[in-house]
Amino acid sequence: MKHIAAVGAGFSGAVIARSLVEAGYRVKVFDIRDHVAGNCHTERDPDSGVMVHRYGPHIFHTDSERVWEYLHQFTELMPYTNRVKTTSGNKVYSLxxxxxxxxxxxxxxxxxxxxxxxxxxxxxxxxxxxxxxxxxxxxxxxxxxxxxxxxxxxxxxxxxxxxxxxxxxLKRLPIRFNYDDNYFFHKYQGMPRDGYTAIVEKILDHPGISVELGTKFTREHVQEFHHVFYSGPIDGFFDYELGRLGYRTLDFKEIRAEGDYQGCAVMNYGDESVPYTRIAEHKHFSPWEKHEKTICFEEYSRACGPKDIPYYPIRLTQEEAMLRDYVQKARDEEGVSFVGRLGTYRYLDMDVTIAEALEAANEFLTLVEQGRKIPPFFVEPI
Incomplete structure (x- = not known):
């Protein structure tokens, strides 16, 4: 039985792992953190009982029926509409x-x-x-x-x-000429009843999958596996030989209070004089639950350092040039495919991440059956 490695226990690694074990492979999943689900990680706050999005808010939205139905195998997606407010000039507006x-x-x-x-x-x-x-x-x-x-x-x-x-x-026209305040346009929108970490845990719950948390996967480990799906930072795989690709990272300042702190899930702050970008009040992401206490995060964005968690790829001119060089190095590797947000240095919503992971697994199985070479990228990063 061929042994596969999936590096990263977020949606990319988990979905690929599950798809391959159901096709008869054994998969070992590695993650450098001590939990699964990556930046989508959720956990119960022991004091308030609120389900907290530990790395910032994640709202599931998609037009893909396939992805929507896939998640329904592992969770109950509750109705949820993302209605964002913003404070500007000491007044509150709808976004x-x-x-x-x-x-x-x-x-x-x-x-x-x-x-x-x-x-x-x-x-x-x-x-x-x-x-x-x-x-x-x-x-x-x-x-x-x-x-x-x-x-x-x-x-x-x-x-x-x-x-x-x-x-x-600023991809599309940022304005609507009606009173629709649903932040997203997608057909399917919702929140998992038990949080995102529970979804990933269920996806990984298969006898053919083993998970090693708190473990750094290095380039030297590749030879131990038939193939590696790498969803970590592409520059990190090469030990940053050509420099570090630029990311923004986030810091969070916790706020605890009784009752309702701001009356909505997300309040943006448009004024430059306010140092944080937004405040997320987490109990509003689970409106079907009732909690007397509340917990909020002020969110601060800054440049990502070597020890920080990368969130948003910058992709300005310098990063594009460096990325091309790393992509070329990836093409010279054997037995590794780079997937996901970090592996391809692209901003991806959750639904796109899941869809691409399903397609990557399917393409891998097809190519193996045909005896053809596995590509370094299933989706081109540039």
Missing amino acids: PINLLTINQFFCKAMSPTEAMAFIEGQADLNIADPQTFEEQALRFVGRDLYEAFFKGYTQKQWGCSPNQLPASI
């Missing part, structure tokens, strides 16, 4: 920017048609081809909304001026 936000901000009572015409008058139409985040925002919402809701938050999140960030970060 994403919608008709209520526009009418509140400009002290008007416009219809959708009137609001469209009004915002078009605010937009900087001289920017024909936005190249930066700032230009993208100015082109679509104008300076007032940009400075209230995007400029300060983005500066804090990425540690640089929005005029240094690519327009692609």
Whole structure:
């Protein structure tokens, strides 16, 4: 029986491991942390009883029926709508920017048609081809909304001026001309009743899977396995020989209180004068539960150091050039495929991570059956 290694006990490693053991393989899963589920890790707070998203909020949303049904094998997904608020200039508004936000901000009572015409008058139409985040925002919402809701938050999140960030970060038109305040557009949205860690534990609960936590997987271990699926940092696999790819990391300041602290799950803070980007109140992520006490995290973004947990790949010019070099080194390796957010240095939502892991496992099985070479990447990182 061939032995496979899956490095990383998050969704990428767990889903691949489960798919392969069900096809007859044995899989050993490694993780450097002392728990599974990676940055999706959830745990019960012993004092309040609240299910805490230890590394920041994770809301499941997808248009993929396949992924939605896959998760339902391992959890009950409860109905949940992500309704984000933001504080700007000592006033609270609804996000994403919608008709209520526009009418509140400009002290008007416009219809959708009137609001469209009004915002078009605010937009900087001289920017024909936005190249930066700032230009993208100015082109679509104008300076007032940009400075209230995007400029300060983005500066804090990425540690640089929005005029240094690519327009692609602001992917789609950040405005709605109705009163829909659902943060996501996707068909399926929900929260796991027992948290994300319980899902990953159930995915890994198979006699053909062994899990080693608190264990660093090194390049030298590759030869011990028929194949390795590596979802750790691609630069870390090569011991940062070419330098470290840039990430933002997060720090959390805990707040404990009685009752309801802020009245919503997530409150953004758009003003540059407020040092944190948002506050998450975790009991609101499980509205079917009732708790007298509450626990919140203030969230601070900063550059990721060597001992920090990487969250968001920066992917500016310097990182893109370094990534190309690491990708070439990965192509020269034998017996390793790089997968997931860290392995391909891409920002991935949970549903995309799961879908890509399922596809990677299926492609691996097909290629093995055909006697063909396993690629270093199932999804190209560049």
